[in-house]
Amino acid sequence: MTYLREKLTVTENNATNSYEEGRVLLIDKPLDWTSFDVVRKLRNQIKIKKIGHAGTLDPLATGLLIICTGRFTKKINEYMAQEKEYTGSITLGATTPTFDLESEPENFLSTEGITPAMIEQATAAFTGPILQVPPIHSAIKINGQRVYELARKGKEVKLEPRPVTIFSFEITAIELPVVYFKVTCSTGTYIRSLANDFGAALGCGGYLSSLRRTRIGAFQVEDAVPMEAVRTDS
Structure with a gap:
């Protein structure tokens, strides 16, 4: 699945087009970061405007944050609705x-x-x-x-x-x-x-x-x- 490959590729300088086509990035949000801090960091890193997260974590919470890029931002509501x-x-x-x-x-x-x-x-x-x-x-x-x-x-x-x-x-x-x-x-x-x-x-x-x-x-x-x-x- 696409999101599993991101564990290897998120730190590389991949072509912006691949993110615009749509990726799901799984991020382990650290303590004291807001969910938007993570989105902003990744937006600057991969040079893409269309990016968002599927469910806010409070700053004092850590753990799984789903980030969608490009066309996959249409899936955000679908992911947010899951258990x-x-x-x-x-x-x-x-x-x-x-x-x-x-x-x-x-x-x-x-x-x-x-x-x-x-x-x-x-x-x-x-x-x-x-x-x-x-x-x-x-x-x-x-x-x-x-x-x-x-x-x-x-x-x-x-x-x-x-x-x-x-x-x-x-x-x-x-x-x-x-x-x-x-x-x-x-x-x-x-x-x-x-x-x-x-x-x-x-x-x-x-x-x-x-x-x-x-x-x-x-x-x-x-x-x-x-x-x-x-x-x-x-």
Whole structure:
């Protein structure tokens, strides 16, 4: 498949025409990069205007980012709609305004009395079709404005619950106050909201403390190119 060959060719000075015809590049997005940072870097590297990503990853998340070039940009919505898999950690005993570590923890509560059995049992309420309220610090638009911009201005933002599906929610390790997980979910799912809601269900609060996207449909992060492998001389 084309995307597998990119592991070898993305660092080479290939003809621009081959990218305009359409390529799928799998990138392992590093920490603190925005998804657009990756697109901008690749746009400069391969000298092409028609390029985009199939599903945003927050700056504090790492992992699989699908990049489409040329005619393959028409496939972006198709890739975005596919099932996604994540691994990460939730820190219990506090919340943050952004539901992750882009803001400071607050509302500290004790996790004493929270048992592994309680943590395992709490996943059941978040498995299957659920209604989820997106974070107010997100890129969703209200009347043409990003809600995170409104939130940063201190304006009240109310988002309605949206239907999403959590196909599996597995607790992989417990080292309180940190809980490690693996989630498979539908498009449109906010893992930050899942972390916040999970902590609320346990009565002690929680926020997303790390996140890595490991799969989108049949695309695996193991086949992705790290950004360090992309040439930096452009």
